[in-house]
Amino acid sequence: MPNPESPSPGAPLSPVPARYDYIRDGAAIYARSFAIIREEAKLDHLPEDLRAVAVRIIHAAGLVETAEHLLFSPDVGTAARNALRAGAPILCDAQMVAHGVTRARLPADNAVICTLSDPAVPALAQDLATTRSAAALELWRPHLAGSVVAIGNAPTALFYLLEMIAAGAPCPAAILGFPVGFVGAAESKDALATNPWNLPYLAVAGRRGGSAMAAAAVNALASDRE
Numbered sequence: 001m002p003n004p005e006s007p008s009p010g011a012p013l014s015p016v017p018a019r020y021d022y023i024r025d026g027a028a029i030y031a032r033s034f035a036i037i038r039e040e041a042k043l044d045h046l047p048e049d050l051r052a053v054a055v056r057i058i059h060a061a062g063l064v065e066t067a068e069h070l071l072f073s074p075d076v077g078t079a080a081r082n083a084l085r086a087g088a089p090i091l092c093d094a095q096m097v098a099h100g101v102t103r104a105r106l107p108a109d110n111a112v113i114c115t116l117s118d119p120a121v122p123a124l125a126q127d128l129a130t131t132r133s134a135a136a137l138e139l140w141r142p143h144l145a146g147s148v149v150a151i152g153n154a155p156t157a158l159f160y161l162l163e164m165i166a167a168g169a170p171c172p173a174a175i176l177g178f179p180v181g182f183v184g185a186a187e188s189k190d191a192l193a194t195n196p197w198n199l200p201y202l203a204v205a206g207r208r209g210g211s212a213m214a215a216a217a218v219n220a221l222a223s224d225r226e
């Protein structure tokens, strides 16, 4: 029996305002967001040159507590900024990371490279008995020396990068490690943070991560303007 007080199907439950009250100016939204993050996030334990990077990573995920879970080598800010200014390519594990990099922020019109969709990758993955994300790194070899690596999705890509370096591949200038999820993400970032080659790194510990965080880290390191 229909409730006589219920609105008829399709009728709005409450009147819809003609105009909602929200900020419409993009720059004002960013400024307000960053002000809220600086008010709420604990940043004091971070080196001065990573605080703006942390703010942008937090902004990408909406998680202020991320600041407390950042893993980093003290030299990563300088290493990544210097490499980017010198024109280093940015090597991304996923197209989502590559697409998130704001080209206008890049100091040297840096190449942004993601090899995941290369037609050679599925066969490589089969030969190497691994994921496409990991196998795609085989195509990074000519670009690896002095690059900035941004991993935002695949734990297997971060593990494979460390295995390539252990086997003698050239070292990147800095590794931004933000693989996400429940299988291998925490472990791959622990491996990065304890790498025996003193590779400069920035990562977020545990299951947290994602392409947006990785792209945000690149964007922050590429340009100091908010």
Ligand SMILES: C/C1=C2N=C(/C=C3N=C(/C(C)=C4\N[C@@](C)([C@@H]5N=C1[C@](C)(CCC(=O)O)[C@H]5CC(=O)O)[C@@](C)(CC(=O)O)[C@@H]4CCC(=O)O)[C@@](C)(CC(=O)O)[C@@H]\3CCC(=O)O)C(C)(C)[C@@H]/2CCC(=O)O
Pocket (backbone or CB within 6 Å): 093, 094, 095, 096, 097, 116, 130, 131, 132, 133, 134, 152, 153, 154, 155, 156, 157, 179, 180, 181, 182, 183, 184, 185, 209, 210, 211, 212
């Ligand atoms: C196991 C995988 C995981 N993927 C996750 C999260 C997301 N992945 C998205 C998309 C669209 C893609 N993921 C692939 C990279 C794909 N994902 C995997 C793999 C099976 C293995 C990676 C690994 O474990 O290291 C991987 C395929 C592979 O063989 O490498 C993707 C290539 C799959 C595809 O579309 O073919 C694709 C990447 C596309 C790109 O280039 O950008 C999601 C958007 C899925 C969704 O929600 O629909 C999401 C994005 C997360 C992000 O921020 O990047 C996990 C959670 C990382 C998961 C691994 C761990 C787990 O706990 O399951």
